[in-house]
Amino acid sequence: MKQLSRTPKISRRQFGKTSIAAASGILSFPMVLASTLFGKNAPSKKIQIAQIGCGRIAHEMDMPGILKHDIARIVAVCDVDSKRMAHGKKFVEDHYAKRKGSETAVAVKTYADFREVIKDPSIDAVATSTPDHWHSEIVVAAALAGKDVYVQKPLSMTIAEGRVVSDTVRAKNRIFQIGSQQRSDSPWPQFRRAVELVRNGRLGKLHTVKIGLPTDPSGKDEPETPVPSNLNYEMWQGWTSLAPYTEKRVHPQKDFGRPGWLRIDPYCLGMITAWGSHHVDIAHWGMDTELTGPIEIEGKAEFPKFGLWNVHGAYHVEAKYANGVTVIIDNKFPNGVRFEGADGWLFVSRGGGRATASDPANTEGQAIAASSPKILESKIGSNEIHLHSSTDHHLDWLTSIQTRKPAATNGEIAHRSTSACILAWTAMKLGRQLRWNPEKETFLNDDEANNMRSRPQRSPYGTDHWTKNA
Numbered sequence: 001m002k003q004l005s006r007t008p009k010i011s012r013r014q015f016g017k018t019s020i021a022a023a024s025g026i027l028s029f030p031m032v033l034a035s036t037l038f039g040k041n042a043p044s045k046k047i048q049i050a051q052i053g054c055g056r057i058a059h060e061m062d063m064p065g066i067l068k069h070d071i072a073r074i075v076a077v078c079d080v081d082s083k084r085m086a087h088g089k090k091f092v093e094d095h096y097a098k099r100k101g102s103e104t105a106v107a108v109k110t111y112a113d114f115r116e117v118i119k120d121p122s123i124d125a126v127a128t129s130t131p132d133h134w135h136s137e138i139v140v141a142a143a144l145a146g147k148d149v150y151v152q153k154p155l156s157m158t159i160a161e162g163r164v165v166s167d168t169v170r171a172k173n174r175i176f177q178i179g180s181q182q183r184s185d186s187p188w189p190q191f192r193r194a195v196e197l198v199r200n201g202r203l204g205k206l207h208t209v210k211i212g213l214p215t216d217p218s219g220k221d222e223p224e225t226p227v228p229s230n231l232n233y234e235m236w237q238g239w240t241s242l243a244p245y246t247e248k249r250v251h252p253q254k255d256f257g258r259p260g261w262l263r264i265d266p267y268c269l270g271m272i273t274a275w276g277s278h279h280v281d282i283a284h285w286g287m288d289t290e291l292t293g294p295i296e297i298e299g300k301a302e303f304p305k306f307g308l309w310n311v312h313g314a315y316h317v318e319a320k321y322a323n324g325v326t327v328i329i330d331n332k333f334p335n336g337v338r339f340e341g342a343d344g345w346l347f348v349s350r351g352g353g354r355a356t357a358s359d360p361a362n363t364e365g366q367a368i369a370a371s372s373p374k375i376l377e378s379k380i381g382s383n384e385i386h387l388h389s390s391t392d393h394h395l396d397w398l399t400s401i402q403t404r405k406p407a408a409t410n411g412e413i414a415h416r417s418t419s420a421c422i423l424a425w426t427a428m429k430l431g432r433q434l435r436w437n438p439e440k441e442t443f444l445n446d447d448e449a450n451n452m453r454s455r456p457q458r459s460p461y462g463t464d465h466w467t468k469n470a
Contacts, residue, residue, distance in 0.1 A: 054088030203341030212333030270311030
């Protein structure tokens with residue numbers, strides 16, 4: 001059986017020339033290893049995990065996903081909202097108190113500042129379920145502290161951030177996993193199946209990939225209100241510019257409903273990255289372009305002219321890759337990924353499944369379909385391409401921590417799927433065709449577009465703070 005490596009090789013030239021992190025001196029930092037994994041009798045110890053961010057995704061996906069596996073323990077929770085932090089502590093402690101046939105209940109430590117979490121030598125790894133604008137910084141800080149990392153997608157808000165993350169995780173030899181659950185067989189085995197069929201030529205020469213994503217509605221202006229006493233709003237904003245507080249800018253105070261920050265540009269780029277990072281990852285997996293990006297991209301989109309919620313509405317994006325494949329992303333397409341080749345087409349989606357209860361509703365439809373039944377009935381031979389098999393996304397990460405073998409995703413794969421989405425967002429913002437060098441990660445002859453590869457970071461937050469002060 002032809003088994004593909006879970007760590008695709010990056011050329012020396014590519015790694016060196018694109019490394020913002022290397023230019024900042026990250027590669028010379030000393031390695032720090034958590035004592036629980038590598039100390040005396042380490043194999044008998046469970047992986048000690050801190051959950052950073054105790055909101056909707058943490059409660060519905062990441063904490064349950066980790067808690068069900070006995071090879072790890074969530075021993076700490078962290079949140080800038082003390083109510084959510086307390087709820088996370090109770091959630092974890094109640095789980096362990098009810099568990100039978102394992103260890104006794106644990107007392108979960110609480111932190112209001114993630115910087116204190118990464119200083120804790122007893123913690124081996126962190127699971128990060130924060131708003132998007134916090135993802136990159138926490139990954140970089142944790143990796144520099146020698147901790148393994150699970151992070152929700154998208155990886156970054158900018159291309160520059162994503163490059164720092166990938167280079168830092170690689171340089172510090174950290175086990176990394178991003179929340180691209182569509183790569184794991186539970187609950188959606190159809191994605192790996194579809195990609196293996198495409199990669200093994202069942203569609204003939206691939207020429208087009210069509211990706212359908214949802215949209216988010218805009219909203220009205222919201223009045224400024226007092227900051228709740230339980231929320232460190234200044235820290236919640238992180239490296240972004242300070243803005244007046246209103247509940248719909250942040251997250252609900254009474255429940256774990258869908259938060260407003262998902263629709264506000266400083267904290268999220270909209271569905272093009274929120275859902276796009278899922279489906280573009282599958283497109284890259286199927287096209288065998290996980291370590292590169294498009295060479296041309298153009299797009300258009302509707303953006304609200306007023307209101308608090310200002311991410312894009314309807315949109316259309318077309319991107320060309322060096323392998324001759326065109327990727328088209330449009331909100332009018334069915335939610336999923338359609339591969340089109342010389343010998344047929346194949347469509348794959350979640351088939352109505354949702355990762356969380358508040359996911360957009362337009363995910364109905366067939367989980368997998370093709371132009372011919374023969375495509376779906378085809379068997380993958382022992383001498384053909386068999387991709388990394390992960391039955392459970394969180395378990396895949398935990399097992400990788402134990403074995404020190406790569407998980408289903410790595411930092412570079414995560415960066416490339418996210419950066420392709422950010423390129424789409426850039427084209428949507430500028431409304432014109434852009435040419436892109438995926439090796440150097442620069443736009444060709446376009447200063448305005450190149451200036452959008454990064455954003456100013458408010459001190460003392462952001463990846464720049466960590467690369468300058470490490």
